[in-house]
Amino acid sequence: xxxxxxxxxxxxxxxxxxLVDSEGSLLSFSAVPTHAAGGPAAVIQQIELLAASALAExxxxxxxxxxxxxxxxxxxxxxxxxxxPTLAGWYExxxxxxxxxxxxxPVRLENDANAAALGEWRYGAGRGARSMVFVTVSTGIGGxxxxxxxxxxxxxxxxxxxxxxTITSEGERCxxxxxxxxxxxxxxxxxxRRATARTRQSDGSMLRKLSADGEVTGRHVVDAARNGDAxxxxxxxxxxxxxxxxxxxxxxxxSPDILVMGGGISHGFYLLHDTIxxxxxxRAMPAYRDVPIVPAQLGRHAGLIGAASLILEDEAISSSGNxx
Amino acid sequence: xxxxxxxxxxxxxxxxxxLVDSEGSLLSFSAVPTHAAGGPAAVIQQIELLAASALAExxxxxxxxxxxxxxxxxxxxxxxxxxxPTLAGWYExxxxxxxxxxxxxPVRLENDANAAALGEWRYGAGRGARSMVFVTVSTGIGGxxxxxxxxxxxxxxxxxxxxxxTITSEGERCxxxxxxxxxxxxxxxxxxRRATARTRQSDGSMLRKLSADGEVTGRHVVDAARNGDAxxxxxxxxxxxxxxxxxxxxxxxxSPDILVMGGGISHGFYLLHDTIxxxxxxRAMPAYRDVPIVPAQLGRHAGLIGAASLILEDEAISSSGNxx
Numbered sequence: 270x271x272x273x274x275x276x277x278x279x280x281x282x283x284x285x286x287x288l289v290d291s292e293g294s295l296l297s298f299s300a301v302p303t304h305a306a307g308g309p310a311a312v313i314q315q316i317e318l319l320a321a322s323a324l325a326e327x328x329x330x331x332x333x334x335x336x337x338x339x340x341x342x343x344x345x346x347x348x349x350x351x352x353x354p355t356l357a358g359w360y361e362x363x364x365x366x367x368x369x370x371x372x373x374x375p376v377r378l379e380n381d382a383n384a385a386a387l388g389e390w391r392y393g394a395g396r397g398a399r400s401m402v403f404v405t406v407s408t409g410i411g412g413x414x415x416x417x418x419x420x421x422x423x424x425x426x427x428x429x430x431x432x433x434x435t436i437t438s439e440g441e442r443c444x445x446x447x448x449x450x451x452x453x454x455x456x457x458x459x460x461x462r463r464a465t466a467r468t469r470q471s472d473g474s475m476l477r478k479l480s481a482d483g484e485v486t487g488r489h490v491v492d493a494a495r496n497g498d499a500x501x502x503x504x505x506x507x508x509x510x511x512x513x514x515x516x517x518x519x520x521x522x523x524s525p526d527i528l529v530m531g532g533g534i535s536h537g538f539y540l541l542h543d544t545i546x547x548x549x550x551x552r553a554m555p556a557y558r559d560v561p562i563v564p565a566q567l568g569r570h571a572g573l574i575g576a577a578s579l580i581l582e583d584e585a586i587s588s589s590g591n592x593x
Numbered sequence: 594x595x596x597x598x599x600x601x602x603x604x605x606x607x608x609x610x611x612l613v614d615s616e617g618s619l620l621s622f623s624a625v626p627t628h629a630a631g632g633p634a635a636v637i638q639q640i641e642l643l644a645a646s647a648l649a650e651x652x653x654x655x656x657x658x659x660x661x662x663x664x665x666x667x668x669x670x671x672x673x674x675x676x677x678p679t680l681a682g683w684y685e686x687x688x689x690x691x692x693x694x695x696x697x698x699p700v701r702l703e704n705d706a707n708a709a710a711l712g713e714w715r716y717g718a719g720r721g722a723r724s725m726v727f728v729t730v731s732t733g734i735g736g737x738x739x740x741x742x743x744x745x746x747x748x749x750x751x752x753x754x755x756x757x758x759t760i761t762s763e764g765e766r767c768x769x770x771x772x773x774x775x776x777x778x779x780x781x782x783x784x785x786r787r788a789t790a791r792t793r794q795s796d797g798s799m800l801r802k803l804s805a806d807g808e809v810t811g812r813h814v815v816d817a818a819r820n821g822d823a824x825x826x827x828x829x830x831x832x833x834x835x836x837x838x839x840x841x842x843x844x845x846x847x848s849p850d851i852l853v854m855g856g857g858i859s860h861g862f863y864l865l866h867d868t869i870x871x872x873x874x875x876r877a878m879p880a881y882r883d884v885p886i887v888p889a890q891l892g893r894h895a896g897l898i899g900a901a902s903l904i905l906e907d908e909a910i911s912s913s914g915n916x917x
Contacts, residue, residue: 417746421745430845
């Protein structure tokens with residue numbers, strides 16, 4: 270019989286479920302808006318319903334376990350969701366234990382960025398690398414690091430909080446309170462804010478047309494740049510420079526074989542690439558300059574596929590103290 | 594019989610050797626100025642002579658292997674010294690293979706900062722931690738990272754190049770060519786430069802007295818501050834703030850259980866500690882704020898002891914592809 274895992278990607282706005290096989294293919298997929306206001310009990314009930322319907326849909330398949338990507342901070346070894354800002358009321362929830370006793374299956378938990386990194390490493394852009402840094406650039410900046418063949422965890426699984434790495438003394442204050450966080454200058458939110466500041470309502474610019482004359486977002490900038498808009502291209506060039514400064518740090522600190530960029534802003538990867546690489550070549554020490562920087566391949570399913578791989582890959586299961 | 598390793602700490606100016614037992618104690622110690630001008634052949638001959646004299650001194654002891662700390666970049670898995678700036682003429686030297694065929698012993702190589710980190714982790718300030726960041730602050734800034742119970746290596750062993758992590762857009766250009774490297778603003782060299790700029794020849798200041806009216810070094814600042822000099826204390830406070838910014842990044846990126854500071858500037862650790870901690874509390878995300886920041890315990894022998902542990906600790910040997 271085909272070896273499959275039941276995978277969940279638990280986000281603050283959407284809860285996704287899939288049955289994933291050991292080639293990383295989705296055999297079923299469903300998604301519902303996360304009932305975040307209901308607290309842990311309501312969301313866990315949603316997970317149970319999605320699981321039941323996924324299994325009913327494919328009655329011949331018996332999953333060998335459940336892999337879950339969930340917002341950090343979480344403790345992957347203990348299987349505990351610590352206190353995610355996007356899930357109100359969740360505080361030290363032992364999600365792996367709860368689900369494993371309900372389903373009588375091994376359950377493994379990983380933070381969403383690490384799950385996406387695992388997906389890209391095992392089935393996507395990072396296949397074959399021993400060490401890989403995955404960076405997701407969308408409204409915020411997150412990351413997951415595979416180093417020497419393993420997910421980098423550190424104390425309580427809190428490593429690779431790359432969005433709050435200080436890279437400058439300039440820019441607006443980050444929501445975390447510090448100045449100069451990578452996320453505060455290089456996220457899609459920062460890009461959108463710069464674009465909004467460079468335009469005015471009803472100025473006829475492509476950016477304001479795309480945003481229906483409202484706040485311009487990072488995705489609007491990417492879309493305008495893909496259509497050749499000069500201002501958007503200029504804004505992306507500045508964006509790429511910030512990304513290059515942050516990526517250079519990540520090369521020095523983790524020494525990956527490859528750096529994979531995902532997230533909404535990576536839809537403009539081909540427009541960002543040359544300036545990112547030029548910035549890295551200018552700033553990195555020689556031994557780090559030639560590390561490939563590539564776009565993610567699995568899109569929004571990276572987290573689900575990576576969550577499934579927590580269960581499907583023997584290395585991961587044997588290294589866990591959490592599987593039943 | 595006592596289990597011992599022969600350990601070397603190969604520096605650009607000094608070559609040290611010791612027999613180290615499995616409690617991390619030095620049973621013998623010798624040091625000579627590195628004959629760096631002679632290139633690899635001359636230095637390897639020095640290593641052989643030191644080895645012979647260490648063994649002759651303790652004829653009852655037969656080392657189980659040789660551990661070497663050497664300047665990076667080096668490839669610990671292949672046992673190759675790549676191209677260290679402090680050792681002219683060394684280019685892709687397979688030092689582990691050369692020494693293992695001469696001595697008929699397993700040889701393991703690690704970069705000097707990682708070796709010191711291993712020493713502090715196994716026998717010093719980091720004992721018992723699963724993850725530890727070691728930072729050495731002297732003329733430059735180097736580091737070694739233990740994460741999830743293993744040395745962090747990455748591609749070609751080049752991870753943890755923390756001195757060249759960009760943390761600001763201010764300050765003088767680093768020798769590496771970039772602006773804002775941690776090392777360029779927070780090393781002993783940077784501290785000394787700021788002290789020199791704040792004083793003048795024959796101005797009667799304690800800093801100029803300690804420096805015999807020449808360039809003030811970071812160590813002079815530490816010594817003057819320990820003697821209560823107000824200007825030196827002010828300079829150390831600014832230094833501690835830069836260290837706190839860099840350390841905050843390291844907490845976010847590696848999530849250690851403990852951060853250990855060594856190097857010459859750590860002689861002023863007790864004067865730096867409060868401002869470092871205040872800066873971390875101000876800038877780090879809540880989950881990282883309480884990680885202990887402590888001084889190194891093994892002093893200048895950390896590297897030798899850590900190099901020996903590459904051989905003496907089974908975990909390290911079994912995980913190596915390099916031991917005979």
